[in-house]
Structure formats: C-alpha cells, structure tokens
Amino acid sequence: MSLAFPVPVRPAIVAPPMVEETLSADERVALKSRIKTLMQQQDAVLVAHYYTHADLQDLAEETGGCVSDSLEMARFAHAHPARTLIVAGVKFMGETSKILNPEKRVLMPDLAADCSLDLACPADAFTAFCDAHPDRLSVVYANTSAAVKARADWVVTSGIAVKIVKYLHSQGHKLLWAPDRHLGDYVQRVTGADMLLWQGSCVVHEAFKAEALKKLRAEHPGAAVLVHPESPEAVIAQADVVGSTTQLIHAVHDLPNREFIVATDNGIFHKMRAAAPGKILLEAPTAGEGATCQSCAHCPWMAMNGLKNLARVLETGANEIHIEASIRAKARLSIQRMLDFAIAEKAGRIQLGD
Numbered sequence: 001m002s003l004a005f006p007v008p009v010r011p012a013i014v015a016p017p018m019v020e021e022t023l024s025a026d027e028r029v030a031l032k033s034r035i036k037t038l039m040q041q042q043d044a045v046l047v048a049h050y051y052t053h054a055d056l057q058d059l060a061e062e063t064g065g066c067v068s069d070s071l072e073m074a075r076f077a078h079a080h081p082a083r084t085l086i087v088a089g090v091k092f093m094g095e096t097s098k099i100l101n102p103e104k105r106v107l108m109p110d111l112a113a114d115c116s117l118d119l120a121c122p123a124d125a126f127t128a129f130c131d132a133h134p135d136r137l138s139v140v141y142a143n144t145s146a147a148v149k150a151r152a153d154w155v156v157t158s159g160i161a162v163k164i165v166k167y168l169h170s171q172g173h174k175l176l177w178a179p180d181r182h183l184g185d186y187v188q189r190v191t192g193a194d195m196l197l198w199q200g201s202c203v204v205h206e207a208f209k210a211e212a213l214k215k216l217r218a219e220h221p222g223a224a225v226l227v228h229p230e231s232p233e234a235v236i237a238q239a240d241v242v243g244s245t246t247q248l249i250h251a252v253h254d255l256p257n258r259e260f261i262v263a264t265d266n267g268i269f270h271k272m273r274a275a276a277p278g279k280i281l282l283e284a285p286t287a288g289e290g291a292t293c294q295s296c297a298h299c300p301w302m303a304m305n306g307l308k309n310l311a312r313v314l315e316t317g318a319n320e321i322h323i324e325a326s327i328r329a330k331a332r333l334s335i336q337r338m339l340d341f342a343i344a345e346k347a348g349r350i351q352l353g354d
C-alpha cells in the first residue's frame with residue numbers, strides 16, 4: 001500500500017528506571033490513616049488502576065473508591081458525588097477523568113507518570129497524519145493525550161476496540177489507528193478493516209516473549225494463557241483469552257483452570273487473586289532470546305504512584321490536572337461517541353454481524 005504520508009517510524013521511547021516506594025508496615029499504616037482523614041476533609045475519592053501498587057488498590061476500596069481500567073475509572077468518577085478525584089494511574093487517565101468531569105478537581109500522585117504509548121504519539125505529528133488522510137476516520141486508543149483525543153474522531157479502549165472498528169468497517173469507513181501498533185494489528189486481523197497504523201507500543205506488553213511462552217506452556221499444560229492485546233502477535237497467537245484488563249480478571253474467575261499464565265502488567269495479580277483465591281498465577285516470560293525488557297512485566301510509570309506522594313498532593317493541592325477548554329470539549333466528543341456506542345450496542349441497537 002503506498003501512503004501519501006509515511007506511517008511514522010517506531011518512536012524510541014525509553015522507560016524511566018523502576019523506582020517503587022518502600023515503606024515499613026508502620027509507615028504504611030500511618031500514611032493510610034493520614035490520607036483517609038485528608039480525603040474526608042476534602043470530599044475526595046480515590047480511583048486506582050489495576051496496575052498500581054496493592055496499597056493504593058486496597059486504599060481505594062477501603063474508602064469507597066474504585067479499582068478498575070481507565071474507562072471505568074472515569075465513569076466511576078463521573079457518577080460519584082465527591083468534588084475531588086484522586087487518580088492513581090498514568091497521566092492520560094487523569095486527563096480522561098478531567099475531560100468527563102470538568103467541574104471536579106482532579107489530582108494525581110505524580111504528574112510525571114506517563115505512558116510509552118502517549119509519549120509515542122505527539123499531537124502535532126498525529127494531526128499531520130490525519131490531515132494527510134482526510135478520507136479516513138481516526139480511531140485512537142485511550143492511552144493518548146487530551147490533544148490527540150481532541151483531534152480524533154473516535155476514542156476506544158481495549159475492551160471495545162474490536163466492536164467499534166467492526167462497526168465502522170461495516171459502514172464502509174477506512175481508518176487511521178493510533179498509537180499502539182500491536183493492538184491495531186490485532187484489531188485489523190479480527191475485523192478485516194482497512195487501517196493505517198501508528199507505530200507506538202507499550203514497553204510492558206511488547207516485552208513478552210513468544211518462544212519462552214511456548215516453553216512455559218509446555219511446563220504447565222493445564223494453564224490457560226491470558227493475553228492483553230498490546231502484546232506482540234506471536235504472543236497473542238498462543239492465548240486462550242485475549243482481552244482488556246477487566247476481561248482478563250473475569251477470565252481468571254470464570255474459567256475452570258487452576259493455573260493461568262498472564263501476559264499483562266503483574267500489578268493486576270492483586271485483583272486476580274481477590275477474584276479467584278487459590279488459583280495459581282504465573283507471569284508470562286519477558287526474558288529469553290531478543291530480550292530488551294525495560295520493565296519486566298511492570299510499568300515504571302504506574303510504579304510512580306505511592307502512598308507518600310498521594311498524601312503530599314492532598315496536603316499541598318499540587319498535581320492538579322488542567323486541560324484547555326476547547327481541547328477538553330473536542331476530546332469529550334470523541335470519548336462520548338465511544339460511550340454512546342457502548343450503551344447502544346448493549347441495548348441491541350447496533351448490529352455487528354459476524
């Protein structure tokens with residue numbers, strides 16, 4: 001296929017070093033107690049991603065918040081009456097919460113908590129890509145900045161990407177996809193849609209190794225393999241279940257297998273263990289031939305969230321998310337299309353066919 005505008009070369013994103021908070025048991029108890037008091041005083045609720053530290057996930061649930069994927073975090077925050085939202089996750093999650101909840105104060109433990117997909121897709125380059133292909137609708141993954149969402153026609157999450165692309169394809173649309181090349185490739189294979197793919201990748205999922213996974217499967221023949229679709233094709237090809245974080249947690253609970261090999265960030269194990277106590281969870285391998293593992297199954301940006309910096313933002317009001325009004329309004333439209341689609345599809349008003 002010849003392109004009027006070349007698909008961007010693979011951006012070289014270097015992950016920051018992994019620095020995880022280490023606290024004594026007493027420090028953790030004291031910090032959690034202090035945070036709970038501050039949250040009450042400030043009418044705040046905590047929403048945490050599955051990949052964040054177990055302390056934050058527990059704190060979110062103990063204080064009436066939620067632990068979920070990025071879309072559900074924003075939805076929960078929208079429905080919750082609290083005036084302050086604390087988003088433990090990465091920057092685009094805080095931005096999505098602000099886009100859907102402009103009247104609320106949105107704070108994050110660390111604004112440097114980014115994402116290799118977001119970083120790989122700067123808004124000006126993405127705009128040039130769209131401008132070069134006016135005949136195509138642009139579909140972007142949730143892991144993008146507010147400015148990229150504002151330029152896109154549709155936003156999708158991994159849980160709904162296949163359905164939306166299948167629908168757009170059935171309507172005769174050709175598509176641009178950004179930023180995750182593996183997820184885009186997977187969606188293209190499943191739907192048969194005509195898609196031009198941006199070349200970003202997730203440093204965590206890209207590191208899973210197909211050959212080493214084959215060996216691990218041979219050692220655990222009864223294990224079900226659960227794979228997030230940001231992983232390479234040869235890893236996805238070995239999956240029993242391919243799905244979003246929420247779908248993978250459901251799979252651990254629902255499938256009869258005793259063992260699971262899991263190809264996504266190992267922060268999710270905390271929720272999987274709670275959902276299916278007694279089941280054995282194995283990390284999909286990131287080592288082996290060609291290993292360039294920067295993160296080894298744990299996101300260094302997610303690891304920037306901790307109890308100490310959470311307490312600090314509540315004490316100081318630092319790290320508030322602000323988004324320029326016109327960008328926020330446009331980004332809201334492309335997110336709203338996805339939300340409306342999800343409601344219509346659930347209600348049976350959209351037929352997706354085979």
Ligand code: SF4
Pocket residue numbers: 051090114115116117143202203204205265299300301302
């Ligand atoms: S796990 Fe991957 S996709 Fe998720 S925030 Fe980290 S770098 Fe981004």
